[in-house]
Amino acid sequence: xxxxxxxxxxxxxxxxxxxxxxxxxxxxxxxxxxxxxxxxxxxxxxxxxxxxxxxxxxxxxxxxxxxxxxxxxxxxxxxxxxxxxxxxxxxxxxxxxxxxx
Numbered sequence: 758x759x760x761x762x763x764x765x766x767x768x769x770x771x772x773x774x775x776x777x778x779x780x781x782x783x784x785x786x787x788x789x790x791x792x793x794x795x796x797x798x799x800x801x802x803x804x805x806x807x808x809x810x811x812x813x814x815x816x817x818x819x820x821x822x823x824x825x826x827x828x829x830x831x832x833x834x835x836x837x838x839x840x841x842x843x844x845x846x847x848x849x850x851x852x853x854x855x856x857x858x
Contacts (some may be wrong), residue, residue, distance in 0.1 A: 762780025767837035771774035771826060775841040777812035784810045785851075816849030 782807035793797060825843045826832040 760842045765835060766834065767834045767841060768806045768826065768832035770780045771838050772822055772833055775845050777809055777819075778816055778845045780806050780809035781813045781848045781851060782844075810852075813848045816845050816852065820846050820849060 770818065787803055787806060791803075820842060823832075823838070824843060827834050827838060827842070832838050
């Protein structure tokens, strides 16, 4: 991987594996900034974010799959794909470090 290949866009599978980590970040920001009533639409949004972010427990597996896709050549080594791998890794570190501490 001597350079970043910018000829292609982000790989769909790599982006899909990033969704739980993004939901975890959004839930964390949502929880720290917004106070939702129990019956409001914001409470439903928070519940959806929480449920999707629970998939972040599998983020270490997602990172391995993403990295193997880039190494094998299934996905290009573009900055978009590497950003998705980095975000997934950050989500994995967030959820696992809070539980192991």
